[in-house]
Amino acid sequence: MQGGSNPFLATLAGIVGEIHVLTDDADTARYVADWRRTYPGAARAVVRPGSTGEVARVVAACAAHGVAVVPQGGNTGLVGGSTPDASRSEVVLSLGRMAAIRRIDPLDNTITLEAGCTVLAAQQAAAEQNRLFALSLASEGSATIGGVLSTNAGGEQVLRYGNTRDLALGLEVVLADGRVLDALGGLRKDNTGYDLKHLFIGSEGTLGVVTTATFKLFSMPRSVVTGWMAVRDPQAAVEMLSRLTDAVGERVTAFELLGRGALSQVLSHPLAGMRDPLAGEYPWAVLFDVSEASAQLDPRAAVEAVLADAIDAGLVADAVIAESARQAHELWALRDHVPEAQRLHGPSIKHDISVAISRIPDFIEQAGAALEQRMPGIQVVCFGHVGDGNLHYNQSKPAGMSDEAFRAREDEIHDVVHAVTARLNGSISAEHGIGRLKQSAFLQYKSPVALDLMAGIKRALDPANLFNPGRVLPRDLVDPTSPSLR
Known part of the structure; x- marks a missing residue:
């Protein structure tokens, strides 16, 4: 740490130790730029507390000095919500040191995790107790518990187990004045007033700093049937979801749609020997x-029967079922490497939308036509979680267009996609959050009443607007001196 004569930085160092207050640009570089390098910033300091008590004292010190706090987990966010702005005035509060698994109870089917624990580490700890931690993400090796809570992440098993909000039973949260809300109890039923944890889940660090959380666990599956099928079109995919669910019920755990554009980008790069199934x-x-x-039950026969009938009906052109855990892993690797393949392919414009499952074909058709009209030859990279209506609907540049020309039209592309989403009564953010990237569209499409309520909650919990200011809601809408949004 430099600047030891600075009283504020000295106070932080006294709380967490000088080695855990980073100010040199070389030391802070990994904390101040997002994964896509869309929102590079500069921090006044990066502070790395090691306990809830230290988080509380750091937050209280920042509040006393009027310094804004940007909570950060694995820094895998995609909307510019977990990195500092360029003012060098904000403190990044990195929770990476708080990675402990506090408790696992196989009888209660609960696990209590600190915010810096990765999703993968939680999965592994649960598996050691023959239990399933149901969150599963492409970035699970680096995405942290605090991060998935901040955006209410969904992932690949939402269809059966629900998103983060459905899986979280309790939270420990440091509030803007340094107080600690301990609501970690793993009760399945607790109707004593407002369920406060739901305020913080999905709030993107704007209302409090989640330091620990208790989650549901599930019995470990004894058999998993993993399959890959070529479907006629998105409508056929939706119909196949219905057919499969009718046949095996809630056993359908994941159901992911991949357009050829997404698969082609994966196959065009040397990503661990990927091949078309x-x-x-x-x-x-x-x-x-x-x-x-x-x-006592094996769903494979039922799955094979559904696929055979679908092939006869013309919904499915071809299909394969994994014969081993390794083959299943190889199939899932194709899906999980789509974001990395897009990054290697060049600039991309990303969307994280949701519509009713039945409207997925309408969205894909209408958005594709509107984009082609605006930018002939644009490459659509569409993939996502059909089971909950969430599509990652991304675009790559047309052949022959420069990177600069493509990036210059990003706002125009966002407007097209979001307009189609709104027309179909969908959401412009299903699991990535609002951050800074989607703020304009959020203000455009969210109702004034909802915005008014959100601003009121923000003012109540963070009256000085020091938690992630300017993310989700813009500063002028939550300014303590502003009497109303309207």
């Missing part, structure tokens, strides 16, 4: 898991 280039594919916890 099927002969021929089909325009749409679905990757699915059907899982069963009971040793």
Whole structure:
């Protein structure tokens, strides 16, 4: 740490130790730029507390000095919500040192995790107790518990187990004045007043700093049927979800749609020997898991029957079922490497939308037509969680267009996609959050009443607007001197 004569920095060093207050640009570089390098910033300091008590004291010190705090987990966010702005006035509060697994209870089926614990570490700890931690993300090796709570992440198993909000039973949260809200109890039923944890889940660090959380665990599946099928079109994919669910019920764990554009980008890069699971280039594919916890039941026969009937009906052109855990892993690797393949391919414009499941085909058709009209030859990279209506609907540049020309039209592309989403009564953010990237569209499409209520909650919990200011809600809407949004 430099600047030891600075009283504020000296106070922080006295709380967490001088080695955990970073100010040199070389030391802070990994904390001040987002994964996509869209929102590079500069921090007054990066502070790395090691306990809830230290977080509380750091937050209280920042409040006393009027310094804004940017909470950060694994820094895998995609909307500019977890990195500082360029003012060098904000403190990044990195929770990476707080990675402990505090408690696992196989009888209660709960696990209590500190905010810096990665999703993968939580999965592994649960598996050691023959339990399933149901969150599963492409970035699970680096995404942290605090981060997934901040955006209410969903992931690949939402269809069966729900998103982060559904899985969280309790939270420990440091408030803007340094007080600690201890609501970690793992009760499945507690109707004593407002359920405060839901205020903080999905709030993107604007209302409090989540330091620890208790989650549900589940029985470990004894059998998993993983399959890949080429479907006629997105409508066929939606119909296949219905057919599969009718046949095996809640055992459908994951159901992922991949357009050819997404798969082609993965296959065009040397990503660990990826190969197409099927002969021929089909325009749409679905990757699915059907899982069963009971040793008495095997869903494979039912899945095979559904696929055979769908092939006869013309919904499915071809399909393959994994014959081993390794083959299943290889199929899922294709899906999980789509974001990295896009990054390697060049600049991309990303969207994280949701519509009713039945409207997915309408969205894909209407958005594709509108984009092609605006930018002929634009490449659509569409993939996502059909089971909950969430599509990652991204775009790469047309052949021959420069990177600069493509990036210059990003706002125009966002407007097209968001307009179609709104027309179909969808959401412009399903699991990535608002951050800074989607703030304009958020203000455009969210109702004035909802915005008014959100600003009121923000003022009540963070009256000085020091937690992640300017993210989600813009500063002028939550300024303590502003009497109203309207």
